[in-house]
Amino acid sequence: LAWADLSLRTPLEASTIMPCADNSGAWDLKIIGIVGKKRDTHVDIRDFKAGDLITVVGRRGGAKNRVMRAVIIRTRQPTRHWSGNGFEYVFDQNAAVVVDQDGNPVGSKIMGPLD
Amino acid sequence: LKSRPLQKATSQFEEALACVARPTSTAMVIKTELCHFTEYRIYPGRGQRFIAKDGKVSFFITSKVDSLFHQRIKAVKLRWTQAWRRMNKKGKVDESAKKRTRKAAKFQKAIVGMSLDDIKKKKAMKPELRVQAKEAAAKEAKARSSKVKAAPKAKSGAAAPKSKADKAGQKPAGGKKAAGGGGKNEALKSKR
DSSP: OGGGOTTTSOTTTTOOEEEBOBSSSBOEEEEEEETTSOTTOOOOGGGOOTTOEEEEEEOSBTTBTOEEEEEEEEOSSOEEOTTOSSOEEEESSOEEEEEOTTSOBSSSOBOSOOO | OOSSOTTOOOHHHHHHHHHHHSSSOOSOOOOOEEOTTTOOEEOTTSSEEEEOTTOOEEEESSHHHHHHHHTTOOGGGSTTSHHHHHHTTOSOOOGGGSOOOOOOOOOOOOBTTBOHHHHHHHHHSOHHHHHHHHHHHHHHHHHHHHHHHHTTHHHHHHHHHHHHHHHHHHHHHHHHHHHHHHHHHHHHHHHO
């Protein structure tokens, strides 16, 4: 199966475009890779949790074609509830917030619920 | 609960502790949620929470319910949901909502010949006394009527033929009147 052979898939093609949840100027963000991991690692939104640092390319808006870092806020993937009760929760959309090299947010407002 | 480390202050653990502290209750209290669609109780480990873009949290008990919600199907329209049942008034009957029948206030009115006080006095009187009073009154009435009958028998004899004559006189007058009235009416009717 073609999809099972990860070497065939380039990280860029398998990545997700998700909206930027702050007012930093970027509108859609496309995941390129994970910060701290190898360049060619396969990237899949299902592997991410809220709070992961990722590298991202702006697709629309002021930051188009600019490689930046971002922190994931919401994922559509069901995550276990923090209280450990066994409840799961799910968001409506994937979203991330643009962040600079030090980890400080670039925008001043974050829109929507946080995880 | 025993496997969970003591350092973690989870809500469930705290609740359980609280239960243990109370001497009476021994059962563990589990926080359950209510499904936003079907209103069934969701126990931990079952179902899912959905957090919308605006931050609204909805609980769904199954993926079926979750799917229905996303299709924007209203719970009120589905026969098996509690919302439908409430709309169609199935199940429990709310007694407080029943209309209270209004009772008209009855009060005793004074009758011609007897004032309100007299009526009340009569009511308050013992039944035996009342019977006695009734009998006495009846006797009186009889005595009066017999006296009345005895005295003007001659009078009544004279009065009877008089009344007959009067009646005869009255009839033709009434007849004339009737004829005149009838004629008038006929005229009116022809005009119409």
